[in-house]
Every structure is written in C-alpha cells, then in structure tokens.
Amino acid sequence: MSHMKGPQSPPLTPVSWFLPSLFPAFNGVLLVVFSGLFFAFPCRWLAQNGEWAVPAVTGPLFLLTFFSLISLNFLDPGTLHQGSPEEDPMIVHVVWVNYKAFRLRWCPRCCFHRPPRTHHCSWCNICVEDFDHHCKWVNNCIGHRNFRFFMLLIVSLCLYSGALLVTSLLFLARTSHLPFNLDKAMALLVAIPAAGFLAPFLVLLVSQVLLVSTAERSYEGQHRDLHVYNSFNQGCTRNWYLTLCAPLGPQYMSDAVWLQRPVGPERVPTLAPNLPPCPCAHCHPPRPGTPPQPVGHCPGKGPLGGGEAGSLQEVRTGLP
Amino acid sequence: MWVSLYFGFLGLCSLVTGSCIIFLHWKKNMWREARAQQWVEVMRAARFTYSPLLYWINKRRHYGMSVAINTGPLPAVAKPETEVQNPDSSCKLDIPESKNYPVQHDSPKIEVPDPLQPTLAAHQQPVSSFVLQPQTNSPLPFLIFKEAPCAPTLCSLPPILSHSVSYPLAKHPERNVHFHSLPTLAHGAKSFSARPFAAEV
Numbered sequence: 001m002s003h004m005k006g007p008q009s010p011p012l013t014p015v016s017w018f019l020p021s022l023f024p025a026f027n028g029v030l031l032v033v034f035s036g037l038f039f040a041f042p043c044r045w046l047a048q049n050g051e052w053a054v055p056a057v058t059g060p061l062f063l064l065t066f067f068s069l070i071s072l073n074f075l076d077p078g079t080l081h082q083g084s085p086e087e088d089p090m091i092v093h094v095v096w097v098n099y100k101a102f103r104l105r106w107c108p109r110c111c112f113h114r115p116p117r118t119h120h121c122s123w124c125n126i127c128v129e130d131f132d133h134h135c136k137w138v139n140n141c142i143g144h145r146n147f148r149f150f151m152l153l154i155v156s157l158c159l160y161s162g163a164l165l166v167t168s169l170l171f172l173a174r175t176s177h178l179p180f181n182l183d184k185a186m187a188l189l190v191a192i193p194a195a196g197f198l199a200p201f202l203v204l205l206v207s208q209v210l211l212v213s214t215a216e217r218s219y220e221g222q223h224r225d226l227h228v229y230n231s232f233n234q235g236c237t238r239n240w241y242l243t244l245c246a247p248l249g250p251q252y253m254s255d256a257v258w259l260q261r262p263v264g265p266e267r268v269p270t271l272a273p274n275l276p277p278c279p280c281a282h283c284h285p286p287r288p289g290t291p292p293q294p295v296g297h298c299p300g301k302g303p304l305g306g307g308e309a310g311s312l313q314e315v316r317t318g319l320p
Numbered sequence: 321m322w323v324s325l326y327f328g329f330l331g332l333c334s335l336v337t338g339s340c341i342i343f344l345h346w347k348k349n350m351w352r353e354a355r356a357q358q359w360v361e362v363m364r365a366a367r368f369t370y371s372p373l374l375y376w377i378n379k380r381r382h383y384g385m386s387v388a389i390n391t392g393p394l395p396a397v398a399k400p401e402t403e404v405q406n407p408d409s410s411c412k413l414d415i416p417e418s419k420n421y422p423v424q425h426d427s428p429k430i431e432v433p434d435p436l437q438p439t440l441a442a443h444q445q446p447v448s449s450f451v452l453q454p455q456t457n458s459p460l461p462f463l464i465f466k467e468a469p470c471a472p473t474l475c476s477l478p479p480i481l482s483h484s485v486s487y488p489l490a491k492h493p494e495r496n497v498h499f500h501s502l503p504t505l506a507h508g509a510k511s512f513s514a515r516p517f518a519a520e521v
Contacts, residue, residue: 021345025338032337036330073341074348081356083371084363093373094390097380115376126352129376139345182323234384242383252375253359
C-alpha cells in the first residue's frame with residue numbers, strides 16, 4: 001500500500017473530490033469481488049468437504065478488513081482549525097517537548113501556527129494533528145485520530161491476504177487429482193492477487209511497526225536524521241500504548257463548542273449524548289487521567305449562545 | 321445457471337459498493353466544508369478563547385510529555401536558519417530549515433505550571449497573551465526574540481487568494497498584510513490604484 005509521503009507537491013487549487021474518491025471505490029470493489037469469488041468457489045468446496053474452519057476463519061477476517069477499510073475512508077484524522085483569536089503570522093511560537101524546541105510553522109491556508117507534527121494536507125485541504133501521511137488508497141489522511149484504524153487495516157489485510165492464499169493453495173492441493181474446472185480457475189484467480197498483495201502489505205506492516213516503536217511518523221522518514229533526538233519517543237512500550245490504547249479525547253471541534261452557537265427561538269437546544277463533561281466545579285470535576293476537555297455546556301446555567309462558556313472557567317492561561 | 325446468476329449478483333454488489341463509497345466521499349467532503357463554515361461562525365461569535373495550540377499541549381501533557389510554550393515576535397525571518405540570540409544568557413536556538421524546525425537545546429525548559437489548563441478560556445484574549453514574560457527571580461533562561469527590521473519571507477505571508485477547508489473564510493486582517501508580492505502587483509497592474517498603495521507605504 002503505497003502512500004504519499006508528506007504534503008509535498010501541493011496542488012495549487014483544491015482537488016476535486018470525485019477523482020480521488022474513485023481509487024478507494026475501486027479498492028472496495030476489488031475486496032468485494034475477490035472475496036465473493038473466494039467464498040463462492042474454493043471456500044464453498046472446502047466447507048462441503050468438512051473444512052469448516054476455513055469459512056470460520058476467513059469470514060470474520062473479511063468482515064474485519066471490510067469494516068476497517070470503510071472506516072478509514074471516513075474517519076476524522078484529527079483536524080485542527082484556527083482558534084477564536086486571530087493569530088499573527090509574525091509571532092514566533094516555540095513549543096518545548098521533552099527538552100526539545102520546535103518552532104511552529106505558520107499555515108497560510110488555515111491561518112494558525114501548526115503544533116509540532118501537524119501538517120496541512122493539500123489533498124484534503126486540512127491541517128491534521130500528528131500527520132502520518134495521506135493515504136490515496138482510502139483518500140483520507142492518516143493522523144492522530146485514525147492511526148489505530150490504519151494499523152488495524154494493515155494487520156487485517158495481511159491476515160486476510162495470507163488466509164486467502166493459504167486456503168486457495170490448500171484447495172488446489174486437495175483437488176489436484178480432479179480435472180481443471182471453474183472452482184480451480186477461481187482459486188487461481190484469488191491466489192495470484194493475494195500473493196501479489198501480501199508482500200507489500202507485510203513490508204508496510206513491518207515498517208509501521210518500526211516507526212511506532214520509535215514514535216516516528218512516515219512523512220518524517222525521509223527527513224529524519226537517525227542521530228537526532230526524538231523528543232516524542234517515550235520508550236517502545238509507552239509508544240505502543242499511546243498509539244493504540246491511549247484515549248483520544250474529544251475532537252477539537254467537539255459538540256460542546258457547537259452548542260455555543262446562537263440558536264433561533266424555534267429551535268430547542270438539546271445536548272449531544274456524547275457531550276464531554278463540563279470541567280467547571282459546579283457540575284462534576286473532570287476525572288483524573290481523562291484527556292483535556294473543551295468546556296461543556298452546563299445545563300440550566302443560561303441560554304445557549306450567550307457565550308456562557310467563557311464564564312465557566314477562569315482565565316487560567318497558566319503562563320507567568 | 322446459478323453461476324451466471326451469482327456473477328450477476330456479484331457485479332451488482334460491486335456496483336453498489338463502489339457507488340456507496342463515492343457517495344460517502346462526496347458526503348464527507350460536503351460535511352467537512354459545512355462544519356468548517358460553522359466552526360468559523362462559532363469562533364467569530366465566541367467570547368471565549370479556543371486555541372489549537374493549547375488543545376495540543378494539554379493533550380500531550382496527559383500523554384506524559386513535558387510540554388511548554390514560548391512566544392515572541394518574529395526574529396530575523398528573512399533568514400530563519402540563523403540563530404536566535406538571547407541577550408541575557410547563553411541560550412541559543414539553532415533553527416534549521418526542516419519540518420517544524422526542531423531545535424536542540426540543553427537548557428531547562430520553561431514549564432507551564434497548570435497541568436490541566438483548559439483549552440477553552442474565558443474572555444477574548446489574543447494569543448500573544450500567552451507570551452512567557454521573563455521573571456527576574458526565575459533562574460530559568462528565557463528566550464527573547466528581537467524584532468528585525470527586514471521584510472518577512474513570502475512563505476510567512478497570510479493567504480490572500482486561496483482558502484482552506486479548515487478555515488474557508490480565511491482572509492487575514494489587512495493590518496497584517498504588509499506588502500503585495502510582485503506577481504500580485506504584476507497581475508493587478510491594470511487595476512493599480514495609487515491611493516491604497518500610498519496608504520500602505
């Protein structure tokens with residue numbers, strides 16, 4: 001699965017949505033077609049001959065692969081937008097991460113200083129937090145919020161391709177004494193592309209495992225000096241925990257902020273069911289260990305749109 | 321017979337799958353545009369401060385990283401790879417021309433004391449309010465950026481023509497637009513007006 005490394009070669013005009021979406025549609029069709037051929041011919045023959053483990057294994061793998069492929073097409077990679085204050089591009093922001101300083105770059109498209117590892121994808125035209133790469137196979141950026149689904153897709157593709165290859169070869173071995181028929185033709189039609197896809201998938205999986213273990217990103221690979229101290233590296237175990245298991249927290253554009261919009265009198269403001277908890281002391285304190293929460297709407301504390309979020313918290317810039 | 325029926329069914333499934341994916345990509349594109357538009361409206365009408373930088377810093381702190389921020393005016397932007405000097409200490413920044421300008425530094429970092437600082441803060445405050453002010457009683461060296469009397473680089477200019485999904489109405493305030501680029505002037509030579517030019521000068 002090749003992917004575009006970094007936001008180089010930016011198109012000058014916003015890319016039309018149609019042409020980039022053709023390739024992921026083709027990939028989804030490819031997965032459905034090969035799976036349909038596999039389950040209808042070699043897998044059916046093996047199941048009819050007592051090999052029930054074959055559909056029991058490949059069926060869930062297909063569902064997992066299809067689910068992760070479709071999810072990765074549409075999951076938010078971690079979009080960051082400009083905040084409420086207008087930022088001055090002349091101001092220099094330096095962020096220190098574990099004793100290493102990053103001078104933040106100004107994003108001329110989104111009009112804010114990008115945090116470290118945040119990049120503007122010229123294909124999606126968004127700034128992505130913890131940008132890894134833009135994946136043309138799913139026409140979506142891989143970033144902070146969907147990287148674990150990307151890993152899930154790679155792992156499931158490796159397992160599924162391997163299962164298709166092994167099962168097709170098993171079928172061909174079992175039916176070697178039989179004359180060439182449609183089942184054998186379909187098994188070959190499935191086995192050849194499965195073998196062709198398996199090797200690149202394995203290479204991609206190994207490279208991603210190495211990158212996650214060292215807390216690096218794909219787009220940094222061609223620029224990074226191996227001797228440079230990586231301040232995001234917190235050890236292999238911790239890196240894997242942060243990549244796969246750590247809570248992502250609320251989205252930057254969470255529903256709590258949406259509710260601050262003025263609403264008309266005919267609309268009844270309702271709270272979103274997944275509203276992040278309000279961190280003010282009058283409601284309930286934030287649970288320790290939870291990720292940072294943008295302010296939530298406190299029910300019964302005033303009309304929405306009145307800017308009451310500002311009164312919920314003190315000005316605690318925290319900086320001397 | 322059933323084989324041809326099955327192939328027809330498989331083709332139909334493929335067609336439906338491909339169409340659904342294309343349709344959902346169109347919806348995703350529309351949804352992003354609409355949500356970014358709404359976000360801009362919310363941010364313009366907001367009386368609170370919502371900073372992506374603080375959002376990012378808070379999240380990294382919960383991940384166990386030691387994160388701090390320092391802000392100052394633009395140093396010698398015409399040569400960003402030059403060193404940024406700190407006049408009162410040996411603090412020195414070497415800012416290379418690379419991604420995010422990673423800077424190696426041995427001095428202790430500047431800690432922001434509140435580990436649970438909210439991303440959303442009350443009252444409208446400019447980002448420059450987060451500037452770390454040097455403290456005379458602090459042993460930590462602070463970075464002080466000098467203003468340089470030179471023109472900024474083209475890459476640091478705000479956008480004028482294009483827009484973004486992240487900020488579709490991104491028209492930077494005129495007070496921050498200090499000059500026109502030469503291609504822009506050449507393109508707009510026919511409609512060149514001396515009055516705005518004189519006002520900028």
